[in-house]
Amino acid sequence: MLKIENLSVELSKNEIISGLNLEVLKNEVVGVIAPNGTGKTTLFRSIATLINHSRGSITINNFKVTKERVNYLKQFFYFESAESLYQNLTVNEHLFYVKEVWKSDISVETIIDKLKMREYAKKRIKNLSLGMKQHLIIAMYLVSDCPVLIFDEPLNGLDPSSVSIMIKVMKEIQTEGKIILISSHDLYNIEQICSRVVFMNEKKIVYDTENLGNLNLLYKQIFEKGGLL
Ligand SMILES: Nc1ncnc2c1ncn2[C@@H]1O[C@H](COP(=O)(O)OP(=O)(O)OP(=O)(O)O)[C@@H](O)[C@H]1O
Structure with missing residues:
Protein backbone atom coordinates (compact mmCIF):
# COMPACT_ATOMS: atom_id res chain seq x y z
CA MET A 1 0.00 0.00 0.00
CA PHE A 76 8.73 2.27 -6.73
CA PHE A 77 9.79 3.08 -10.27
CA TYR A 78 9.68 6.74 -11.24
CA PHE A 79 11.23 8.12 -14.36
CA GLU A 80 10.89 11.85 -14.40
CA SER A 81 10.53 12.38 -18.14
CA ALA A 82 11.57 11.07 -21.53
CA GLU A 83 14.24 13.79 -21.53
CA SER A 84 16.11 11.94 -18.79
CA LEU A 85 16.81 8.89 -20.98
CA TYR A 86 20.42 8.47 -22.16
CA GLN A 87 20.55 9.96 -25.66
CA ASN A 88 23.38 7.76 -26.93
CA LEU A 89 22.17 4.45 -25.53
CA THR A 90 19.74 2.19 -27.38
CA VAL A 91 16.35 0.96 -26.25
CA ASN A 92 17.84 -2.50 -25.62
CA GLU A 93 20.68 -1.06 -23.57
CA HIS A 94 18.23 0.83 -21.33
CA LEU A 95 16.19 -2.32 -20.73
CA PHE A 96 19.18 -4.54 -19.93
CA TYR A 97 20.53 -1.82 -17.62
CA VAL A 98 17.24 -1.81 -15.67
CA LYS A 99 17.21 -5.61 -15.56
CA GLU A 100 20.71 -5.56 -14.04
CA VAL A 101 20.07 -2.78 -11.51
CA TRP A 102 16.75 -4.23 -10.32
CA LYS A 103 18.11 -7.81 -10.38
CA SER A 104 14.99 -8.82 -12.28
CA ASP A 105 13.99 -12.18 -13.78
CA ILE A 106 11.73 -10.57 -16.38
CA SER A 107 12.67 -11.26 -20.00
CA VAL A 108 13.61 -8.11 -21.93
CA GLU A 109 12.65 -9.81 -25.20
CA THR A 110 9.15 -10.59 -23.95
CA ILE A 111 8.60 -6.98 -22.90
CA ILE A 112 9.89 -5.66 -26.25
CA ASP A 113 7.32 -7.84 -28.04
CA LYS A 114 4.53 -7.00 -25.59
CA LEU A 115 4.97 -3.27 -26.26
CA LYS A 116 5.60 -3.78 -29.99
CA MET A 117 9.04 -2.16 -29.75
CA ARG A 118 10.97 -4.67 -31.91
CA GLU A 119 11.39 -2.25 -34.85
CA TYR A 120 13.26 0.32 -32.81
CA ALA A 121 14.87 -1.82 -30.11
CA LYS A 122 18.35 -1.20 -31.54
CA LYS A 123 17.90 2.53 -32.09
CA ARG A 124 19.52 5.19 -29.93
CA ILE A 125 17.22 7.41 -27.85
CA LYS A 126 18.20 10.52 -29.83
CA ASN A 127 16.55 8.93 -32.90
CA LEU A 128 13.22 8.11 -31.23
CA SER A 129 9.89 9.96 -31.20
CA LEU A 130 8.31 11.02 -27.89
CA GLY A 131 5.77 8.19 -28.15
CA MET A 132 8.55 5.60 -28.58
CA LYS A 133 10.33 7.02 -25.52
CA GLN A 134 7.10 6.80 -23.49
CA HIS A 135 6.83 3.13 -24.51
CA LEU A 136 10.40 2.61 -23.36
CA ILE A 137 9.67 4.08 -19.91
CA ILE A 138 6.76 1.67 -19.43
CA ALA A 139 8.94 -1.18 -20.73
CA MET A 140 11.67 -0.23 -18.23
CA TYR A 141 9.10 -0.38 -15.45
CA LEU A 142 7.87 -3.81 -16.61
CA VAL A 143 11.43 -5.10 -16.66
CA SER A 144 12.10 -3.71 -13.17
CA ASP A 145 9.11 -5.72 -11.86
CA CYS A 146 8.88 -3.41 -8.86
N1 LIG B 1 11.40 24.54 -8.24
C1 LIG B 1 10.31 25.24 -7.96
N2 LIG B 1 10.37 26.32 -7.17
C2 LIG B 1 9.26 27.03 -6.87
N3 LIG B 1 8.03 26.74 -7.31
C3 LIG B 1 7.91 25.68 -8.12
C4 LIG B 1 9.03 24.87 -8.50
N4 LIG B 1 8.59 23.88 -9.30
C5 LIG B 1 7.26 24.06 -9.43
N5 LIG B 1 6.86 25.13 -8.73
C6 LIG B 1 5.47 25.63 -8.60
O1 LIG B 1 4.71 24.62 -7.97
C7 LIG B 1 3.40 24.62 -8.48
C8 LIG B 1 3.00 23.22 -8.87
O2 LIG B 1 3.79 22.81 -10.00
P1 LIG B 1 3.70 21.32 -10.56
O3 LIG B 1 4.67 21.22 -11.68
O4 LIG B 1 3.81 20.37 -9.44
O5 LIG B 1 2.20 21.31 -11.13
P2 LIG B 1 1.47 20.24 -12.06
O6 LIG B 1 0.13 20.05 -11.47
O7 LIG B 1 2.32 19.04 -12.24
O8 LIG B 1 1.35 21.05 -13.43
P3 LIG B 1 1.25 20.53 -14.97
O9 LIG B 1 -0.12 19.97 -15.13
O10 LIG B 1 1.41 21.82 -15.74
O11 LIG B 1 2.34 19.56 -15.22
C9 LIG B 1 3.36 25.64 -9.62
O12 LIG B 1 2.79 26.82 -9.12
C10 LIG B 1 4.81 25.85 -9.94
O13 LIG B 1 5.03 27.17 -10.38
Whole structure:
Protein backbone atom coordinates (compact mmCIF):
# COMPACT_ATOMS: atom_id res chain seq x y z
CA MET A 1 0.00 0.00 0.00
CA LEU A 2 1.07 3.58 -0.72
CA LYS A 3 0.03 5.78 2.17
CA ILE A 4 0.44 9.54 2.25
CA GLU A 5 -0.56 11.26 5.46
CA ASN A 6 -0.91 14.96 6.08
CA LEU A 7 1.77 15.79 3.48
CA SER A 8 3.01 19.33 3.08
CA VAL A 9 5.65 20.39 0.58
CA GLU A 10 7.28 23.79 0.13
CA LEU A 11 9.16 25.00 -2.93
CA SER A 12 11.07 28.27 -2.66
CA LYS A 13 9.17 28.99 0.59
CA ASN A 14 5.77 28.60 -1.11
CA GLU A 15 3.55 25.82 0.18
CA ILE A 16 2.58 23.83 -2.93
CA ILE A 17 1.01 20.87 -1.10
CA SER A 18 -0.67 21.23 2.28
CA GLY A 19 -2.13 18.46 4.45
CA LEU A 20 -2.60 16.03 1.54
CA ASN A 21 -3.86 12.52 2.31
CA LEU A 22 -3.98 9.59 -0.12
CA GLU A 23 -4.02 5.82 0.17
CA VAL A 24 -3.55 3.57 -2.84
CA LEU A 25 -4.02 -0.18 -2.52
CA LYS A 26 -2.56 -3.07 -4.53
CA ASN A 27 -4.38 -3.61 -7.83
CA GLU A 28 -5.35 0.04 -8.09
CA VAL A 29 -4.53 2.32 -11.01
CA VAL A 30 -5.07 5.80 -9.70
CA GLY A 31 -5.15 8.88 -11.90
CA VAL A 32 -4.36 12.27 -10.40
CA ILE A 33 -6.30 15.01 -12.15
CA ALA A 34 -5.80 18.75 -11.74
CA PRO A 35 -5.25 21.88 -13.83
CA ASN A 36 -1.73 22.95 -14.80
CA GLY A 37 0.40 24.13 -11.93
CA THR A 38 -1.68 22.52 -9.16
CA GLY A 39 1.11 20.31 -7.82
CA LYS A 40 0.81 16.85 -9.43
CA THR A 41 4.48 16.71 -10.40
CA THR A 42 5.43 18.09 -7.00
CA LEU A 43 3.45 15.27 -5.37
CA PHE A 44 5.11 12.62 -7.57
CA ARG A 45 8.57 14.07 -6.99
CA SER A 46 7.94 14.07 -3.24
CA ILE A 47 6.96 10.40 -3.26
CA ALA A 48 10.07 9.73 -5.34
CA THR A 49 12.18 11.57 -2.70
CA LEU A 50 13.43 14.12 -5.24
CA ILE A 51 11.87 16.83 -3.05
CA ASN A 52 11.77 16.80 0.74
CA HIS A 53 8.46 17.29 2.45
CA SER A 54 8.10 19.74 5.31
CA ARG A 55 5.37 17.81 7.17
CA GLY A 56 3.58 14.48 7.07
CA SER A 57 4.69 11.02 6.02
CA ILE A 58 4.89 8.76 3.00
CA THR A 59 4.92 4.98 3.40
CA ILE A 60 5.13 2.33 0.69
CA ASN A 61 4.49 -1.28 1.70
CA ASN A 62 5.17 -0.28 5.30
CA PHE A 63 8.56 1.27 4.51
CA LYS A 64 8.92 4.93 5.50
CA VAL A 65 11.39 7.00 3.57
CA THR A 66 12.62 8.64 6.76
CA LYS A 67 13.29 5.32 8.53
CA GLU A 68 14.10 2.69 5.89
CA ARG A 69 15.26 4.63 2.89
CA VAL A 70 16.90 1.77 0.98
CA ASN A 71 13.86 -0.50 1.22
CA TYR A 72 11.58 2.44 0.45
CA LEU A 73 13.52 3.21 -2.74
CA LYS A 74 13.12 -0.40 -3.90
CA GLN A 75 9.33 -0.11 -3.84
CA PHE A 76 8.73 2.27 -6.73
CA PHE A 77 9.79 3.08 -10.27
CA TYR A 78 9.68 6.74 -11.24
CA PHE A 79 11.23 8.12 -14.36
CA GLU A 80 10.89 11.85 -14.40
CA SER A 81 10.53 12.38 -18.14
CA ALA A 82 11.57 11.07 -21.53
CA GLU A 83 14.24 13.79 -21.53
CA SER A 84 16.11 11.94 -18.79
CA LEU A 85 16.81 8.89 -20.98
CA TYR A 86 20.42 8.47 -22.16
CA GLN A 87 20.55 9.96 -25.66
CA ASN A 88 23.38 7.76 -26.93
CA LEU A 89 22.17 4.45 -25.53
CA THR A 90 19.74 2.19 -27.38
CA VAL A 91 16.35 0.96 -26.25
CA ASN A 92 17.84 -2.50 -25.62
CA GLU A 93 20.68 -1.06 -23.57
CA HIS A 94 18.23 0.83 -21.33
CA LEU A 95 16.19 -2.32 -20.73
CA PHE A 96 19.18 -4.54 -19.93
CA TYR A 97 20.53 -1.82 -17.62
CA VAL A 98 17.24 -1.81 -15.67
CA LYS A 99 17.21 -5.61 -15.56
CA GLU A 100 20.71 -5.56 -14.04
CA VAL A 101 20.07 -2.78 -11.51
CA TRP A 102 16.75 -4.23 -10.32
CA LYS A 103 18.11 -7.81 -10.38
CA SER A 104 14.99 -8.82 -12.28
CA ASP A 105 13.99 -12.18 -13.78
CA ILE A 106 11.73 -10.57 -16.38
CA SER A 107 12.67 -11.26 -20.00
CA VAL A 108 13.61 -8.11 -21.93
CA GLU A 109 12.65 -9.81 -25.20
CA THR A 110 9.15 -10.59 -23.95
CA ILE A 111 8.60 -6.98 -22.90
CA ILE A 112 9.89 -5.66 -26.25
CA ASP A 113 7.32 -7.84 -28.04
CA LYS A 114 4.53 -7.00 -25.59
CA LEU A 115 4.97 -3.27 -26.26
CA LYS A 116 5.60 -3.78 -29.99
CA MET A 117 9.04 -2.16 -29.75
CA ARG A 118 10.97 -4.67 -31.91
CA GLU A 119 11.39 -2.25 -34.85
CA TYR A 120 13.26 0.32 -32.81
CA ALA A 121 14.87 -1.82 -30.11
CA LYS A 122 18.35 -1.20 -31.54
CA LYS A 123 17.90 2.53 -32.09
CA ARG A 124 19.52 5.19 -29.93
CA ILE A 125 17.22 7.41 -27.85
CA LYS A 126 18.20 10.52 -29.83
CA ASN A 127 16.55 8.93 -32.90
CA LEU A 128 13.22 8.11 -31.23
CA SER A 129 9.89 9.96 -31.20
CA LEU A 130 8.31 11.02 -27.89
CA GLY A 131 5.77 8.19 -28.15
CA MET A 132 8.55 5.60 -28.58
CA LYS A 133 10.33 7.02 -25.52
CA GLN A 134 7.10 6.80 -23.49
CA HIS A 135 6.83 3.13 -24.51
CA LEU A 136 10.40 2.61 -23.36
CA ILE A 137 9.67 4.08 -19.91
CA ILE A 138 6.76 1.67 -19.43
CA ALA A 139 8.94 -1.18 -20.73
CA MET A 140 11.67 -0.23 -18.23
CA TYR A 141 9.10 -0.38 -15.45
CA LEU A 142 7.87 -3.81 -16.61
CA VAL A 143 11.43 -5.10 -16.66
CA SER A 144 12.10 -3.71 -13.17
CA ASP A 145 9.11 -5.72 -11.86
CA CYS A 146 8.88 -3.41 -8.86
CA PRO A 147 5.66 -2.92 -6.86
CA VAL A 148 4.75 0.68 -7.70
CA LEU A 149 4.82 2.68 -10.93
CA ILE A 150 4.63 6.47 -10.70
CA PHE A 151 4.33 8.08 -14.12
CA ASP A 152 3.64 11.75 -14.83
CA GLU A 153 1.72 12.13 -18.11
CA PRO A 154 2.26 8.62 -19.58
CA LEU A 155 -0.07 9.38 -22.48
CA ASN A 156 1.90 12.35 -23.82
CA GLY A 157 2.91 11.84 -27.42
CA LEU A 158 0.99 8.59 -27.90
CA ASP A 159 -1.06 7.92 -31.03
CA PRO A 160 -4.40 6.05 -30.68
CA SER A 161 -2.81 2.62 -31.29
CA SER A 162 -0.15 3.31 -28.69
CA VAL A 163 -2.80 4.46 -26.22
CA SER A 164 -4.58 1.11 -26.75
CA ILE A 165 -1.34 -0.77 -26.04
CA MET A 166 -0.82 1.39 -22.95
CA ILE A 167 -4.35 0.71 -21.66
CA LYS A 168 -3.86 -3.06 -22.16
CA VAL A 169 -0.47 -3.04 -20.42
CA MET A 170 -1.76 -0.97 -17.48
CA LYS A 171 -4.66 -3.40 -17.00
CA GLU A 172 -2.22 -6.31 -16.97
CA ILE A 173 0.05 -4.59 -14.46
CA GLN A 174 -3.00 -3.95 -12.28
CA THR A 175 -3.93 -7.64 -12.16
CA GLU A 176 -0.39 -8.48 -11.03
CA GLY A 177 -1.01 -6.83 -7.66
CA LYS A 178 0.91 -3.66 -8.41
CA ILE A 179 0.08 -0.03 -7.75
CA ILE A 180 0.04 2.58 -10.50
CA LEU A 181 -0.14 6.31 -9.91
CA ILE A 182 -0.36 8.46 -13.03
CA SER A 183 -1.32 11.98 -13.98
CA SER A 184 -2.91 13.10 -17.20
CA HIS A 185 -5.00 15.85 -18.73
CA ASP A 186 -6.54 13.31 -21.12
CA LEU A 187 -9.75 12.63 -19.24
CA TYR A 188 -11.19 10.25 -21.84
CA ASN A 189 -8.21 7.90 -21.68
CA ILE A 190 -7.87 8.27 -17.90
CA GLU A 191 -11.37 6.78 -17.77
CA GLN A 192 -10.14 3.79 -19.80
CA ILE A 193 -6.91 3.23 -17.86
CA CYS A 194 -7.69 3.97 -14.22
CA SER A 195 -9.70 2.11 -11.61
CA ARG A 196 -9.98 5.27 -9.52
CA VAL A 197 -9.24 8.97 -9.89
CA VAL A 198 -8.44 11.70 -7.40
CA PHE A 199 -8.77 15.41 -8.06
CA MET A 200 -6.23 17.83 -6.63
CA ASN A 201 -7.21 21.37 -5.81
CA GLU A 202 -5.99 23.98 -3.34
CA LYS A 203 -2.94 21.94 -2.33
CA LYS A 204 -4.70 18.69 -1.45
CA ILE A 205 -6.92 15.87 -2.73
CA VAL A 206 -10.46 17.22 -2.81
CA TYR A 207 -12.36 14.43 -4.54
CA ASP A 208 -11.78 10.69 -4.80
CA THR A 209 -13.95 8.35 -6.86
CA GLU A 210 -14.11 4.95 -8.50
CA ASN A 211 -17.09 6.07 -10.52
CA LEU A 212 -15.38 7.07 -13.75
CA GLY A 213 -18.54 7.66 -15.73
CA ASN A 214 -18.18 11.33 -16.57
CA LEU A 215 -14.88 12.87 -15.64
CA ASN A 216 -15.38 15.87 -17.89
CA LEU A 217 -18.48 16.89 -15.97
CA LEU A 218 -16.79 16.27 -12.60
CA TYR A 219 -13.79 18.31 -13.75
CA LYS A 220 -16.03 21.24 -14.67
CA GLN A 221 -17.90 21.02 -11.37
CA ILE A 222 -14.71 20.96 -9.33
CA PHE A 223 -12.57 23.47 -11.20
CA GLU A 224 -14.91 25.72 -13.13
CA LYS A 225 -17.92 26.18 -10.87
CA GLY A 226 -16.25 26.92 -7.59
CA GLY A 227 -16.12 23.40 -6.18
CA LEU A 228 -18.30 20.37 -5.53
CA LEU A 229 -17.96 20.08 -1.83
N1 LIG B 1 11.40 24.54 -8.24
C1 LIG B 1 10.31 25.24 -7.96
N2 LIG B 1 10.37 26.32 -7.17
C2 LIG B 1 9.26 27.03 -6.87
N3 LIG B 1 8.03 26.74 -7.31
C3 LIG B 1 7.91 25.68 -8.12
C4 LIG B 1 9.03 24.87 -8.50
N4 LIG B 1 8.59 23.88 -9.30
C5 LIG B 1 7.26 24.06 -9.43
N5 LIG B 1 6.86 25.13 -8.73
C6 LIG B 1 5.47 25.63 -8.60
O1 LIG B 1 4.71 24.62 -7.97
C7 LIG B 1 3.40 24.62 -8.48
C8 LIG B 1 3.00 23.22 -8.87
O2 LIG B 1 3.79 22.81 -10.00
P1 LIG B 1 3.70 21.32 -10.56
O3 LIG B 1 4.67 21.22 -11.68
O4 LIG B 1 3.81 20.37 -9.44
O5 LIG B 1 2.20 21.31 -11.13
P2 LIG B 1 1.47 20.24 -12.06
O6 LIG B 1 0.13 20.05 -11.47
O7 LIG B 1 2.32 19.04 -12.24
O8 LIG B 1 1.35 21.05 -13.43
P3 LIG B 1 1.25 20.53 -14.97
O9 LIG B 1 -0.12 19.97 -15.13
O10 LIG B 1 1.41 21.82 -15.74
O11 LIG B 1 2.34 19.56 -15.22
C9 LIG B 1 3.36 25.64 -9.62
O12 LIG B 1 2.79 26.82 -9.12
C10 LIG B 1 4.81 25.85 -9.94
O13 LIG B 1 5.03 27.17 -10.38
